[in-house]
Amino acid sequence: MSHNSFGHLFRVTTWGESHGPAIGCVVDGCPPLIPLTETDIQGFMNKRKPGQSRFTTQRREPDEVKILSGVMVDEDGIQKTTGTPISLFVENTDQRSKDYSEIKDRFRPGHADFTYDAKYGIRDYRGGGRSSARETAMRVAAGAVARKVLQGVTVRGALVQVGPHKIDRANWDWAEVDNNAFFSPDAKAAAFWADYLDGIRKAGSSVGAVIEVVAEGVPAGWGAPIYGKLDTDLAAAMMSINAVKGVEVGNGFDAASLTGEDNADEIRLDDVGRPVFLSNNSGGILGGISNGDPLVVRFAVKPTSSILTERKSITSKGEEVNVMTKGRHDPCVGIRAVPVGEAMMACVLADHFLRHRGQIG
């Protein structure tokens, strides 16, 4: 019932506000004897951090992660986890609080301002406070630890749609993902999006996006019926990310339009007698349990609510006003959601890996 934790055996608790002194998380349940340094984590932090291109917010957060507990240098000089909680810590450095003073009492449409006020009667309005996407930095940090737990599993994400513009799946090339500012697996789509987003950005507007995350190397048998399903936990994980409005697995919503004949993944044996699924409509999950095929999850991110066009709103004092958000924002928050989605999948898988190990000898 802890609102700021997720996972069961691999459990992450995050804390901190956008404009407080620091943000951080505690990773509880990481097995011991896993090599882990700050460098292992920093690479993923850098992938998410703002200011990497003109298509993301121009805030400059170095996002340098520190490990404050849970590791020990062993006799061979290798720093390893000890099985105790790992405290990860990032100082907030670029806090232009003045940017936010004028929206102190104004509810920005599409943001959590109105609902936090309704629930708590008080909120840290600076940069969105706790509801800021800044919190996702700690998800990425925790995800980096989760990856270390998941030996033999590869978790990768890609942007597959920006506004109404989808990639051409025939062009999919994982190697391309690191070659453009969009984590796009389709070089052509990336080029098109660059122009398209320039227009959006200059207009002070924003658009949504769809992200696809894929995990390869997960053996059959992870997950559990009925309420501990792998896809249940993945859906929760993705929907918990800021601005996400939809999640799907495998064929997802398209499965509704198919017949049973078309949607079934037929099975055959390979040369050495191992089961092979002839298609992956299921996204690698049947009855909540992995079937050995790649796990495929997509999620939709709504357009950034902070825009330069005035929108009708009210103040916490009950006055009608028009609100325009001037701060530095992402024209498409979906871009930076790619490493966050990867991190969430890694955390869910690390959790299910440990659960599986516990339940089945």
Next chain:
Amino acid sequence: MSHNSFGHLFRVTTWGESHGPAIGCVVDGCPPLIPLTETDIQGFMNKRKPGQSRFTTQRREPDEVKILSGVMVDEDGIQKTTGTPISLFVENTDQRSKDYSEIKDRFRPGHADFTYDAKYGIRDYRGGGRSSARETAMRVAAGAVARKVLQGVTVRGALVQVGPHKIDRANWDWAEVDNNAFFSPDAKAAAFWADYLDGIRKAGSSVGAVIEVVAEGVPAGWGAPIYGKLDTDLAAAMMSINAVKGVEVGNGFDAASLTGEDNADEIRLDDVGRPVFLSNNSGGILGGISNGDPLVVRFAVKPTSSILTERKSITSKGEEVNVMTKGRHDPCVGIRAVPVGEAMMACVLADHFLRHRGQIG
């Protein structure tokens, strides 16, 4: 970490297999002094139970629910909850186990047979055992209790797509939902689906569907950041239903295509100074917390995997076979998923109602 429970303060644990002697659930955390009888629950059970029309499976389960604990008749003769766990119990009566003997060792494509075997090394193959949609009967029973907790909140569901055929939202009429075999709010769509599904059924085929569930009367303030979000729990609840492959809130995946200007829900004050959202793109949730508008959730159900067309598969002994499922099945399991989706939303809301009451005085 309990795999067969969901919810935190309003917590439901289900048990039972399709062809065992009975199925049941325990509802823990229901507040005391709420009037509750078996009749209150039975109406919802009947809505879900099979054999109601030619479009659902012809199994005949009376699904008569019994309350075994947690209630007491008070001095005025009214049976009320006592705050102790409510045990709900349904006998299984129509168990044609012979129907399933020939698939004992065969993995039906699209079903959980392969993955249960991979995970557990043993499974009750009769009717899908634990992975059968029969388990959802107890979700509906628990949902009926949840509705009693939720005074002032109305939870309703409707079928909005069958195969590729969507309703015309301009025709939406809640009153129509109980007038057709599909829980369709669009009478015309219902008529069209009847013909369409007759064809599917006669061909021994199946199709998927999309269900929309709406809750009205939820005040602003329910839910919680960051990992206890209302939409996070709703996504998990819906994805945990058998055959569900996608979940979305408000505009859902369509939000990806919109601009920030179009997706923002502007706010104004009504005649008596209360906030009014001018649109509900958010589906009633901002930052994981309800904003007072109707909650709108949709989920996609894949086509029934049990079909009369042969599909390639293997046996648990490692032989290649072709599998055709002969039992009595739903040509579109999405129909009966409507009351299940309603029940899941009611359970999530009852949970968040109690959480909200606990956290904020």
Next chain:
Amino acid sequence: MSHNSFGHLFRVTTWGESHGPAIGCVVDGCPPLIPLTETDIQGFMNKRKPGQSRFTTQRREPDEVKILSGVMVDEDGIQKTTGTPISLFVENTDQRSKDYSEIKDRFRPGHADFTYDAKYGIRDYRGGGRSSARETAMRVAAGAVARKVLQGVTVRGALVQVGPHKIDRANWDWAEVDNNAFFSPDAKAAAFWADYLDGIRKAGSSVGAVIEVVAEGVPAGWGAPIYGKLDTDLAAAMMSINAVKGVEVGNGFDAASLTGEDNADEIRLDDVGRPVFLSNNSGGILGGISNGDPLVVRFAVKPTSSILTERKSITSKGEEVNVMTKGRHDPCVGIRAVPVGEAMMACVLADHFLRHRGQIG
């Protein structure tokens, strides 16, 4: 936060009132492929059930347990667990509700009547309803399942004190425990207690008791710092049993009087180089983790609150009255607490066995 569940990976949820139609529990998280029949459980039920001697209540409950889910007969005809929830069910048969009508509005001192009324405003007064020790029957049933999970671990309990009269530990003989009506490991003490309790019983009085439970065969390494300690969970488990007022591990409260020199368990190596503790002051737990020595837990049970001597009390209407409890009661509930204490230890250990398996490969 489920009030009627305990355990994490091996999780038990109980339901039912003393005088309702039935009581039961759901055991979630039991690994698959473990042979399990009703007979395996019934033996432990019989050990706890009332009416076994003149020293326990004369209610006659056959306490016949039924398994309603979670098992399957395999190809060799052996009934085994399937990894799905195990529903255990016991009908209530000897319900003399009339015995309780006169205490409907009277708070029996020492019972939970007053506090249930304060909390819930309604309660099943018949036989104590949910607060009755009848609920412990399902703990024993769950404990029997837990024992099957715990291969190589022996859990045994004994009564070591009745009223002020302790056993002579020099006489300890486990074989004696089944030879007397008290689960006493000291035959002499059993004989003395028989006379002593006859007097207590005839006087309509009652006394308390102390129970010791010992687990042998637990390897070093089970349990976890800081809040998942093995002794933390054992303390919670024992304190949750009706009428228990104290719990201790190893030397327990006596440890307060010792010096560090006397309390330390020194370590040496045995013939084959394995660590051997030269004493077991710790009760087999250091830092919350098992050290390989027998786990030793004691708990104190208060005297039965139902006595034939009038005590001052009040009614739920706010009148002063004198209350005398006429029903059939145990002169020393501590006797029947022995199998309950064993069951709770078995459940905690099954849980920690699975946790250990999950966390450390």
Next chain:
Amino acid sequence: MSHNSFGHLFRVTTWGESHGPAIGCVVDGCPPLIPLTETDIQGFMNKRKPGQSRFTTQRREPDEVKILSGVMVDEDGIQKTTGTPISLFVENTDQRSKDYSEIKDRFRPGHADFTYDAKYGIRDYRGGGRSSARETAMRVAAGAVARKVLQGVTVRGALVQVGPHKIDRANWDWAEVDNNAFFSPDAKAAAFWADYLDGIRKAGSSVGAVIEVVAEGVPAGWGAPIYGKLDTDLAAAMMSINAVKGVEVGNGFDAASLTGEDNADEIRLDDVGRPVFLSNNSGGILGGISNGDPLVVRFAVKPTSSILTERKSITSKGEEVNVMTKGRHDPCVGIRAVPVGEAMMACVLADHFLRHRGQIG
């Protein structure tokens, strides 16, 4: 299943090792709008911190607590909680790691060295690492927040036994507790203990102790049957404190020796018709629910395992050695356990206060 968290609605997660850069905790679930400053917490930190008298360890840790998140200065300049997670942070300053180098591979008898090694295969041996009582500093910090949640409830602790020497309860004076180095409510006992402990300290020995914690002002109705009992959670909370070997409520183990007549707490009405218990043998809890009387819990702390007398042990390499612990240690860790016990009770009560608020309107 999080090993480093406790509580459900008021949930605390601690992290950090004795000789790492810092220790900290995250308090999740604290309601909003509660005034909270570092000063509110520091007073309790000072009470627990080492080096306050010659009877506690001479380590010098300033234990200055910082609040890193979860608070906001409101319009009146008052810093208040916002309902988001409160991150509390204490730097470690006095880390003489050299003291510990020689016990790197040696298992100190009575300590968790052997069991941590058995479980994890790696441990931070410096000062006990995670198993150090240093972790309890964060319990005290969290407890200070819990006290702010608990308006109208007073939680106080006292030392009632040092080695075999108990206080004279006739001398009990709460005002005396702050006048001596032992938190003793009996001035005479404090004087006696001073001499006694000087001898123990000079001999390089140690002794155990018993602490009593009392909460006044808890209304009837907090807590919940069956496994969410108030005393169950209190037992777990106290047993989770380092070196604790026993816990009891009210009469505790002495209840075993009493008759039902003597142990029952009779009830009468006071002048204004409110229920009054004529005694408090129950320690304020019946059936797991508070009855309105003071909650009384005692727990036993074993003698400090670090002593200057050699004890037989082994190394992690499997050699027999003798171990003497030279560092700076408490001759009676029970003294500093008093504020820790208070903090744990405050945390449990804050949790049950919120639970109660959620379940019963």
